[in-house]
Amino acid sequence: MKTEASKISALLITFNEIEHIAAVLENLSFADEIIVVDSFSTDGTAEVAAKAEGVHLIQRPFVSFTDQKSFALEQAGHPWILFTDADERIPERLKEEILTTVGEVENPASAYYFRRTFMFKEEVLRFSGWQSDKNFRLWQKEQCHFDPERIVHETLIVNGPTAVLQNKLIHYSYSSYEDYKAKMVKYGQMKAREEFARGKRFLWPARWLRPWYKFFNHYFLRLGILDGKKGIIISYLNALGVHARYKELIRLRREGD
Template sequence: MIKEREKLSALIITYNEMGYIERCIESVEFADEIIVVDSYSTDGTYEYLLAHPKVKVIQHPFANFTSQKSYTLKQATNDWVLFLDADEVVTEPLKNEIKEVLNGNTENVAFWFYRKFMFQNEALNFSGWQTDKNYRLFRKSKARFSDKKIVHETLEVNGASGIFNEKLIHFCYKNYEDYKQKMLRYGRLKAKESFYREKKFTYLLMMVKPFWKFFNHYFLRLGFLDGKKGITISYLNALGVLEYCKELKRLEKKNELAYYLVMP
């Protein structure tokens, strides 16, 4: 008896993703449903999605990545979900691996994806990203996003995991300013996460941590082999860490001020 293929929900969160989202949507049109949760984009992303015949788009305010992805996960009607970032693209060979899973040829409940990072339209082969992998395909009934992180969210899986051979294409770098704003935003969110966990700002942290980030990505993780691209990515990643330190300091000052204002 031939098993019926299980259905798949493709899930994406967006905010001002024109230039990325088009390729992402096109690559997941094989899914049985495509659901996008948009946090009130202002660049035409929402209008594009609204007009797309294969997409169900919902607008929902963004608090952090974990809460937004948890909300999006609840919208899926199928157990198997493919959760992508708006700047990720599923290749044809990877699509075939996913279809094998949907045909019932696995006992795994989740799958890791390695990613190939693209600097504009050129592959970034080193700079710390060569071993990057994330959960992207999983059973909704067997996984949840941990509430311990609000950026670089963590999926908790109840069951066995597999890993695909083919890589997911990640168009992480459209232009300098776009990537810079991403890194600054991640840095601020990471600082909030650390603040809630009662981690403290120190000037030593601000002096050492950004330098170490650059050194690690450019030298230890072989960013210099990516040429000028490696310098740019390593610098902007370090800038994100510097923003993390500055934001952590701002949050502590704000908290101190609030404390003194409420003192009798």
């Protein structure tokens, strides 16, 4: 029998996730509550979430990923947090491992990393830098919070030990070239704003050298070459994200001057 101490709040932030919303809510249905914080989607995402059984929908303007996720975290009513993205899925074996971890482990860690399998459309991307990818997805609410200084690629501050679950999360991040390109450019621009706010400066050659190094790192050093055409595409788009970051930093610096 599940105790109060082992109950899970599943959290999700969304904006125009109609492609994923129904499937991810069904996937998270084993949690004791599901909270969706939506940034006023225009594609029907909020309507689907509002009609889903056991889902609490909150609509709120988007400021940054950290701000939105911190707000969602504050709404959680249970001790354990399961925070996923709309394009992620929890396979059955990982679900069982999660329930065992929160319900049967005597001294659980404060937070758990999930390794992720990156899907390129319907195919697994085995290399290109994703082979070692992992993120915090499960943690104890009272022992963790998001770093307020990070606005993109948000960082979880953990007060206590961490561990890694054995089974992998499935990440359906790449649905099309244009979609992934827009995502990388957006992340790059948001990263630039974060760095500009911290007063970061850079040497001009970095604008050209860093994107090339990003491609070289993912395609050669991180073995993207073994992923064939998929590896070229992912490595290029990751490099494009770095280029977008420096372009935005230059724009912000000129406006500041």
